[in-house]
Amino acid sequence: MIPPAxxxxxxxxxxxxxxxxxxxxxxxxxxxxEFLGSLAGEIKDLEPLFANTWGDAVLLVFDRAEPAGLAAxxxxxxxxxxxxxxxxxxxxxxxxxxxxxxxxxxxIDPFTGRPAFLGANINRAARIEPVVEEGQIFVSQEFAALxxxxxxxxxxxxxxxxxxxxxxxxxxxxxxxxxxxxxxxxSMP
Numbered sequence: 233m234i235p236p237a238x239x240x241x242x243x244x245x246x247x248x249x250x251x252x253x254x255x256x257x258x259x260x261x262x263x264x265x266e267f268l269g270s271l272a273g274e275i276k277d278l279e280p281l282f283a284n285t286w287g288d289a290v291l292l293v294f295d296r297a298e299p300a301g302l303a304a305x306x307x308x309x310x311x312x313x314x315x316x317x318x319x320x321x322x323x324x325x326x327x328x329x330x331x332x333x334x335x336x337x338x339x340i341d342p343f344t345g346r347p348a349f350l351g352a353n354i355n356r357a358a359r360i361e362p363v364v365e366e367g368q369i370f371v372s373q374e375f376a377a378l379x380x381x382x383x384x385x386x387x388x389x390x391x392x393x394x395x396x397x398x399x400x401x402x403x404x405x406x407x408x409x410x411x412x413x414x415x416x417x418x419s420m421p
Contacts, residue, residue: 237339242281242349243300243331243375244357245292247271247307250326250366252288267325274310275303282347291357293349297333297379301387304329304369305411311367330360331409332372333379359401369409376407387411 255263268285275292280303282293294300311327334353341348356372364370371379376389389407396403 237337239335239337240295241334241378242336242338242353243294243297243333243378244336244349244354245290245294245300245304245329245331246354246357246361247290247292247304247330248328248361249288250328251324270310271307274306278303278306282349291354293336297375297382298384298386300331300333300375301369301371301379301384301409304331304409305387308367308369309411326366328361328364328366329369329409330357330362330364330371331369331375332357332360333375356397356401356404359397359399360404360406362398363395363406370406371409373405373407386413 249267252263268290271290272283278294278299280292280294280299282291284291292300292303294303307327308329311325332353334356335351336353337350339348339350340346360370360372370392371389379387379389387409389409392406392408394403395406
């Protein structure tokens, strides 16, 4: 029997790998194990509630704003600090990361038996990602406000203005996420 769904405020991180379409099939094993494996390794201790990938896209769901923001910053820093670590792809890979916070429907996916997170707020995170400048992290106004309410001090959300989201996602105010401390992760300088 599948337990009933619930609605909880969660934080959705949606990531896209810019340059993925240029990776050939012979490089996919390295992309999966080395590139995605390195990203996953950077955030393992932050314990996302949910993680899923679709080729060049990653969705992570967290129960608090701070681990969501730290996950984005760590993955961004990994690429910034490892210019040659992923050189085998013959091109520079960059990330675009969008984060949003709001109520999600939580349940169990009847096809996989795994947790499922659904709702308009997942879509909002997915719509923010395409408007992000390569190598940057943009967050919604809701995420910025919830981070402040949570008392987060490890990052700040800097206003970037209004943007039109794709797929009729509307016009929203976005913020750029930046670290406030060099001590985000033991491996970070």
